[in-house]
Amino acid sequence: MSLYVMKFGGSSVGDTERMKRVAKRVVEKQSEGHQCVVVVSAMGDTTDELIDQAKLLNEQLPARELDMLMTTGEQISIALLSMAIQQLGHEAVSFTGWQAGFRTESDFGRARITDIQPQRVLDALSSNKIVVVAGFQGMSADGDITTLGRGGSDTTAVALAAAIQADACEIYTDVDGIYSTDPRIVKVARKLKEISYDEMLELANLGAAVLHPRAVEYAKHNRVPLIVRSSFNHNEGTVVKEDAVMEQGVVVSGIAYDKNVARISILGVADIPGVLAKVFGTLAAAKIDVDIIVQSGVEAGKADFSFTVALTDREAALKTLEGIRGELPYREVTSEENLVKVSIVGAGMVSHPGVAAQMFAVLAEQGVSIKMVSTSEIKVSCVIEAGKLHEVIQALHTAYNLDTEEQAFVGGPKDRR
Amino acid sequence: MSLYVMKFGGSSVGDTERMKRVAKRVVEKQSEGHQCVVVVSAMGDTTDELIDQAKLLNEQLPARELDMLMTTGEQISIALLSMAIQQLGHEAVSFTGWQAGFRTESDFGRARITDIQPQRVLDALSSNKIVVVAGFQGMSADGDITTLGRGGSDTTAVALAAAIQADACEIYTDVDGIYSTDPRIVKVARKLKEISYDEMLELANLGAAVLHPRAVEYAKHNRVPLIVRSSFNHNEGTVVKEDAVMEQGVVVSGIAYDKNVARISILGVADIPGVLAKVFGTLAAAKIDVDIIVQSGVEAGKADFSFTVALTDREAALKTLEGIRGELPYREVTSEENLVKVSIVGAGMVSHPGVAAQMFAVLAEQGVSIKMVSTSEIKVSCVIEAGKLHEVIQALHTAYNLDTEEQAFVGGPKDRR
Structure with a gap:
């Protein structure tokens, strides 16, 4: 028996049909003999709709009241998911952030977690319940409701996994796992079996939207194995962990890009x-x-x-x-403007000199001039003109032996939290 | 300076325009030099929509999770109203039921209030803030979110008024006050200036939907003056209090009816x-x-x-x-079936024998046979066939000198909580 934290984003619970599918998925996991804590985001567009309404009343969106408003989105999700699980004959109980023991600083809209007191979660697990926890939220020392900001639901899942010493934290999303690069650009992008926290962190920071860097940092710091997988199928996902095994001949694990750069x-x-x-x-x-x-x-x-x-x-x-x-x-x-930052990331770089030189060579072949360069032990980033982005990524992907035969699965719109 | 609790029901905050009007109303009150606590219900149809969604997932509507779900309705209202008030340049802070200190039993869906610890409300008032509190909800000793059931928002307002020793609790609704009978049936129904708790309790129990009996009982027990008035205009409402002054020549204060009877x-x-x-x-x-x-x-x-x-x-x-x-x-x-219970209510009955006999005579004149009778010190109820309800109420209204010249104001749909 293992203890899993399973996180489902807003698009995975976008409507009642999807909610039912998530319930089924969780129940399957419990039926395999595991203990399950589920972290969910607000359903699909709920958050945006609430914000639109609020703007009609106060363009400033006062931060404390905005958190009070936004957290209802996840509260609706946990109640409905809990009902859907019970409908399948399994016991379930929902907890808001404060009920699950999330204590935060009081900087509304982007509160950091100070402490988790997960006793209620543990008690419910020990009486064989599936525990459904609202992502993205907590309570300040003053008793105010706070939100954790961007990446908050991933962070909730990882932090809770650490606090209850879960065996793994599964992040269910709309893609099959972490890819060697954006499968919308490179059709033969490779799904990674494993990747280290540091590599994931670089990729996440460099614009790969699947996982928020904050959640990855939390996972690294607490040694929580992360599994990124699809909520739409049962394919194996990507495991993010400390001692990821490097595949034969692969020095660069992934290629990221970020268009939001000036x-x-x-x-x-x-x-x-x-x-x-x-x-x-x-x-x-x-x-x-x-x-x-x-x-x-x-x-x-x-x-x-x-x-x-x-x-x-x-x-x-x-x-x-x-x-x-x-x-x-x-x-x-x-x-x-009209720039893009292209980065190659790989723990293997440390022991393979010449990786950066190879990147510069590929860019030169493509007739692309490099505006700025930045390096770390496991990544090289180049700022280039945005015009040739697709060609450059394709060429780098091939140059670093990342091309594969399989076609990547790409789902619906990205989760926002 | 007086301290007021002002309660606005779901139809009063049905959309953002109405929300703005409520904000303006509250700000006016504070600008007159008063301290204000506002209790609000969920916006319009929010609750029904949430329930519809829940039914798609679990027809049973598990009680704990249903409360978790429903309470988001009021939480949305308090956040939005608070923002709307701030937009007008006044300070405001919202509190959920548990933040406002409402402790309840754990019978989900109809939890009774066990205790109110309103320290946060008092602190906010003393720093000159308008306090916006979610009606209808509280927290059990186990830390679960509960709802108070039918009449819950009125009860929240009255109970909070008692706990913070407010000078009065104003119930803003879609009618101008308490009428001598249903103004939709009797065009010349009289708006009462004052009415005693006991009379109001009888009227409320007998089917007059404006106030929930539970809230009236709470008010009576704690001697909280209630003011029922319209959220759509500034007309004086009806004061419900212990020592209501009886109008000259009026023995019967009101006539109620209840069609939900078999x-x-x-x-x-x-x-x-x-x-x-x-x-x-x-x-x-x-x-x-x-x-x-x-x-x-x-x-x-x-x-x-x-x-x-x-x-x-x-x-x-x-x-x-x-x-x-x-x-x-x-x-x-x-x-x-096809019955209706018609009741006359009036504190004056005690000292005026023959009031019941007069009722029976009026019914006889209308050719209506009485199926059952029940009396108390201040009311007489008769169960009759439903067919002649309107004529009977008209005739009783005239017989007990309740007709007036004014036309009653009747607003939109009734608030449900």
């Missing part, structure tokens, strides 16, 4: 101590994440440097820089 | 001790409420008796009686 360059900045700290400290204070930073040579006491931000943060970043012009004289700020 | 007769029962206890004990065990009971004379050791039940309980009552035929021999059970 480059900003600050030209002719006085090269005085603390200048970088000033620029990036101000951007951080404005909650603008900066990714790749490149400084070019200093000439006549003036330096140029460039960095990337999310495309959606571009305007805010430019405005922020304009605001500090008085304190930090520079000649000019420029920015560039 | 008569059941058990004929030829052995007249042995304990026979009534057996019959009504069994019906009570089956959760069938019995109203008027009449026993006719005993002949040859056999008695006949009749009683009324809700029309909706008729089938269940007949089945229950069939089930005890073995233990309690009787000759025959008959039942009758």
